[in-house]
Amino acid sequence: MRIEEILYTQGFGTRRVCAGLVQQGLVRVAGKVVADASDDVPVDGLRFTVQGTEWAYHEKAYLMLHKPAGTECSQKPSTYPSIYTLLPSPLRLRPNKGAVQGVQAIGRLDQDTTGLLLLTDDGQFIHRMGSPKHHVPKVYEVSAKHPLDDAQVAKLLAGVVLDDDPKPVRAAACEIVGPLHLRLTLTEGKYHQVKRMLAAVGNRVEALHRSRIGALALPADLAPGQWRWLGAQQVEALRSARPGQPAEGLDR
Numbered sequence: 001m002r003i004e005e006i007l008y009t010q011g012f013g014t015r016r017v018c019a020g021l022v023q024q025g026l027v028r029v030a031g032k033v034v035a036d037a038s039d040d041v042p043v044d045g046l047r048f049t050v051q052g053t054e055w056a057y058h059e060k061a062y063l064m065l066h067k068p069a070g071t072e073c074s075q076k077p078s079t080y081p082s083i084y085t086l087l088p089s090p091l092r093l094r095p096n097k098g099a100v101q102g103v104q105a106i107g108r109l110d111q112d113t114t115g116l117l118l119l120t121d122d123g124q125f126i127h128r129m130g131s132p133k134h135h136v137p138k139v140y141e142v143s144a145k146h147p148l149d150d151a152q153v154a155k156l157l158a159g160v161v162l163d164d165d166p167k168p169v170r171a172a173a174c175e176i177v178g179p180l181h182l183r184l185t186l187t188e189g190k191y192h193q194v195k196r197m198l199a200a201v202g203n204r205v206e207a208l209h210r211s212r213i214g215a216l217a218l219p220a221d222l223a224p225g226q227w228r229w230l231g232a233q234q235v236e237a238l239r240s241a242r243p244g245q246p247a248e249g250l251d252r
C-alpha cells in the first residue's frame with residue numbers, strides 16, 4: 001500500500017497531511033526515512049514511526065482500555081473527562097468510509113465504574129458484541145455497602161425486577177468473594193444494571209469494577225488509564241463467544 005494511504009488509514013490526518021508528513025522526512029520504516037509519499041510498503045506486520053512515535057499498522061483497530069474512575073464513555077462528556085482523551089490521536093482520527101470517526105467504546109461503563117472496556121472501529125464487531133443473540137458474559141467485582149449473604153445471592157440468581165421492566169433480570173453467576181465483595185456475571189447490559197440489581201436485594205454498590213469480558217480478563221499490568229491492542233486470537237475469541245461458555249482462557 002502507498003505510504004500516504006497507510007498513514008491516512010491509520011489516522012494520521014487527511015491524505016494531503018499524510019503526504020506532507022512523508023515529504024518533510026518525518027516518516028520512517030525500519031529506521032529509514034521514506035523518500036516518497038507514493039512509495040509502496042507491505043502492511044503485513046508493518047511498524048513505522050511518525051515524528052519519532054512508533055505505530056503498528058492495524059487494518060481494523062481492536063483495543064482494551066483500563067477505564068479509570070471519573071471518566072465518561074462519551075465523545076461529548078457532560079461532567080468528567082472523556083475516556084477518548086486517554087487515547088492517542090490516530091486512534092481518534094481513524095477514517096471510516098471517508099469520514100473521521102475513530103474508535104468507539106463497545107457499550108458504556110458509568111463514570112465511577114473502573115475496569116475493562118473494549119473499543120474498535122469495526123462497526124460489525126460492535127453490532128455483534130451488542131446483539132441479544134450474542135451476549136458475552138461480563139464479570140463485575142462489586143464492593144457492597146452492606147454485608148453479603150446467601151439470600152441476596154439466591155435472589156440475584158433467581159432474577160430481580162428493575163423499575164423500568166417487569167421482566168426479571170438475573171445474574172448468570174454470582175459468588176461471595178469476601179464479606180463486602182461480590183463477583184457478579186451478567187450477559188446483558190441494561191442501564192446501571194449492577195447498581196440497580198444490588199439495590200433490588202436491599203444492598204448498595206460502593207464501587208464497581210469490570211474484570212472480564214468473555215475470555216478476556218483485564219491484565220494485572222494494565223494500569224488505570226492505559227490501553228493495549230487486542231491480538232487476533234483475543235478478537236476471534238470474543239467474536240465467537242457464546243453465553244454460558246466458561247469465562248476462562250485468553251487473559252492476554
Ligand code: URA
Pocket residue numbers: 108109110111113191192193194195196208
Ligand atoms: N452496571 C452498572 O450499574 N454500572 C456499570 O458501569 C456497569 C454495569
